[in-house]
Amino acid sequence: MIYIVGIGPGSRDYVTKKAFDTVETSDFVLGSKRALEIFEINGKRMELTLNLKNELYDFLKTYKNSNSKEKVSILSTGDPCFSGLLKTIFSFDFIDQNDFEVIPGISSIQMAASKAKISWEDHNILTLHGKEENLKKLLNFVKNDEKVIFLPNNLKNDLKFLVENGISNEKEITVLENLSYSNERIITDKISNLVKNDYSYLLVCIIN
Numbered sequence: 001m002i003y004i005v006g007i008g009p010g011s012r013d014y015v016t017k018k019a020f021d022t023v024e025t026s027d028f029v030l031g032s033k034r035a036l037e038i039f040e041i042n043g044k045r046m047e048l049t050l051n052l053k054n055e056l057y058d059f060l061k062t063y064k065n066s067n068s069k070e071k072v073s074i075l076s077t078g079d080p081c082f083s084g085l086l087k088t089i090f091s092f093d094f095i096d097q098n099d100f101e102v103i104p105g106i107s108s109i110q111m112a113a114s115k116a117k118i119s120w121e122d123h124n125i126l127t128l129h130g131k132e133e134n135l136k137k138l139l140n141f142v143k144n145d146e147k148v149i150f151l152p153n154n155l156k157n158d159l160k161f162l163v164e165n166g167i168s169n170e171k172e173i174t175v176l177e178n179l180s181y182s183n184e185r186i187i188t189d190k191i192s193n194l195v196k197n198d199y200s201y202l203l204v205c206i207i208n
Contacts, residue, residue, distance in 0.1 A: 002060070002072045004086055006079045006105020007031075010202065011180035012038045014106050022103055023073045030059065031075030043071075053088055064094055079107035083127040083151055109149055111179045112204035115186060120149060123206070128153040139165050141207075148207045155199050159191050167191070174206040175199070 003022050008014035015038060023029055027043040029036065032052075036045055048055050056074070063072065076085040080102050089095055113120035124141050128134050129151055139162060141148045152158045155175065163169055169192040177185040177199055187194070 002063070002074065002089075002100040003103055004080045004084075004089060004100055005073050005075055005103040006081075006084065006107075007035055007038060007075050007077060008106040009078060009108050009111045009180040010034070010178070014111070014180050016103070016105065019103050019105060023075070025071065026073040027070035028072045029075065030056070030072070032077070035075040035077060039075075052085075056085070056089060057092055060089070060092060061094060064099070076105070078109075079105045082107050082109065082125070083129050108151065108179055108202075108204050112149060112176045112206060115176055115179065116174060116206055118206070118208070123147040123149045126150040128158060135161050138162070139167070142167050142171070148205075150205050150207075152203050152205055155203055155205070156195050159195050163191060171207075174208075176204045176206070178202050179204065 003026070005019050005022055007019055020039065023039045024042060028046070029039070029041050029043060030046045030048055033047050036047060046059065074085060074089070078084055080086040081104065086102060089100065109120060109125060124146055126134055126138055126148060127150065128138070130153070132153070135158065138148060138150055138158070142162060143166065169190060171191050172188060173191060173194060174186065174188040175194060179202065187197070
């Protein structure tokens with residue numbers, strides 16, 4: 001059986017017991033270096049790189065063709081069902097819903113909402129990761145003064161796009177970086193100031 005395991009925003013403090021139990025009893029665990037370091041892995045492991053889509057495809061194709069009964073865990077940051085690995089894996093033509101189970105995790109969206117002390121049901125949720133077309137959706141939300149929580153692709157470029165398309169430099173945005181880590185940073189500032197900073201790729205942004 002294949003398990004797609006949500007591992008939360010990054011710190012092991014936010015990994016569920018179900019995730020720990022599933023991963024640590026697996027025969028094979030796949031994940032990024034950062035994800036693998038969270039767990040005490042007793043089985044085999046495979047570190048995924050930036051080429052993870054092809055790596056997962058090749059591994060899972062071989063797994064399916066061999067009719068293996070090994071228990072496999074694939075680690076997905078946050079929750080697999082939002083900007084996670086579920087969509088990637090389900091896109092493979094040889095995979096169907098009976099091939100895997102999903103273990104949910106605490107998403108970065110949930111974490112950001114809790115840090116900002118907001119009810120995220122009132123916000124539009126959007127990811128820009130590999131989805132350039134969603135920039136236009138973000139722009140429309142902001143132009144219409146709608147609340148948004150979004151995962152930026154490249155924050156500086158995303159903000160420049162907003163300004164170039166009519167959004168004021170004075171617009172305030174909350175940027176939440178490295179959530180759950182010791183170097184966590186939360187900034188609320190105008191776009192004109194935010195574009196001067198450097199950021200990691202672990203970001204969530206909130207526009208109220």
